[in-house]
Amino acid sequence: MKLRRSMLFLPGANAAMLSTAFVYKPDSIMFDLEDAVSLREKDSARILVFNALQLPVYREIETVVRINPLNTPFGHLDLEAAVRAGVDVVRLPKTDSAEDVEVLEREVERIERACGREIGSTKLMAAIESASGVINALAIAKASPRLIGIALAGFDYVMDMQTERGDGTELFYARCAVLHAARAAKIDAFDVVWSDLNDEAGFLKEVDLIKRLGFNGKSLINPRQIELLHNAYAPTEEEVEYAGRVVTAAAEGERKGLGVVSLNGKMIDGPVIDHARRVLQRAEASGTRK
Amino acid sequence: MKIVKEALAGTLESSDLLVKVSPGPGTGLEVVISSEVMQQFGLQIDHVVRDTLARLGVTAGLVVVEDKGALDCAIRARVQTAVMRGAEAQTIDWSALS
Structure with a gap:
């Protein structure tokens, strides 16, 4: 990407x-x-x-x-x-x-x-x-x-x-x-x-x-x-923090073979995970918003 | 490539150069270079200019270069453009420019 x-x-x-x-x-x-x-x-x-x-x-x-x-x-x-x-x-x-x-x-x-x-x-x-x-x-x-x-x-x-x-x-x-x-x-x-x-x-x-x-x-x-x-x-610090938790939860779900993962009661599916990855990519490129 | 008329390429802005080519008074190739960084890079500039001319098959004419601290890629480009204009080239041999 x-x-x-x-x-x-x-x-x-x-x-x-x-x-x-x-x-x-x-x-x-x-x-x-x-x-x-x-x-x-x-x-x-x-x-x-x-x-x-x-x-x-x-x-x-x-x-x-x-x-x-x-x-x-x-x-x-x-x-x-x-x-x-x-x-x-x-x-x-x-x-x-x-x-x-x-x-x-x-x-x-x-x-x-x-x-x-x-x-x-x-x-x-x-x-x-x-x-x-x-x-x-x-x-x-x-x-x-x-x-x-x-x-x-x-x-x-x-x-x-x-x-x-x-x-x-x-x-x-x-x-x-x-x-x-x-x-x-x-x-x-x-x-x-x-x-x-x-x-x-x-x-x-x-x-x-x-x-x-x-x-x-x-x-x-x-x-x-x-x-x-x-x-x-650039994403805010809060957005980066949440995106990190989404990606971690998704990875954990994949490791356990779960089709759908939930984070704090909210379902995390493909588009949410893709968005979280884009947020982390932007943060890696130029940090968080100043 | 044979230079058949006077031609210019480039500018006198910083990081650029002006190249003037002409058929020249004699039968050989004469290269005249002036540069703000002649002491440090004069030999390198001369090498790039002569190498570019050789790749284009230029063996005769007068080439005057006024350099304002250009990179090698800009030197090559301006010499190539001036020669192609001076030779009234209708086609481009890309392999000679690489």
């Missing part, structure tokens, strides 16, 4: 950020070749990311590359660079249908064969950025066994909906649709970026909302947001 609370966006053309970002320890680092790179630097960013991915430090952290859409002059070259460099996950932007994922998967497999990489070792994620994408979220989420998650991308989505970012009401349906699709497909769900770096209270309010909805985590645009996010996702 891989923790994916924080996915830090890095502009692919920025050598300094690509050389140092691992020190901030997000759960995943996403090298962006799409919106954060100007048209005239697409080639240099692609080559820089190709080289940075081969740094030994990036073998210890999950790496993601956001490629340009495959119907642009850049998408296929971006994909060649990412897969050949050994990226963990390719993020497809502007995913409107399951067919978009299927086309990507076929291309990834072709490149894996061409460069001798293990078939299936490149994972995928799809970013949903339109009304069509939200409507087709379940089909997208189930389009490939390589998918590790789907993400909602807020800016393009609200543009497509002819609205703008506000208190979250404008994203409510899309968040719930993407989240339900991810859960039905048993993959992860990622929320939109929070772009106002100076509004820490607003960021934390949004994190609280998406955590309660059930998102695994959030795309981030600044390292400052990582610790805030991880702390918000």
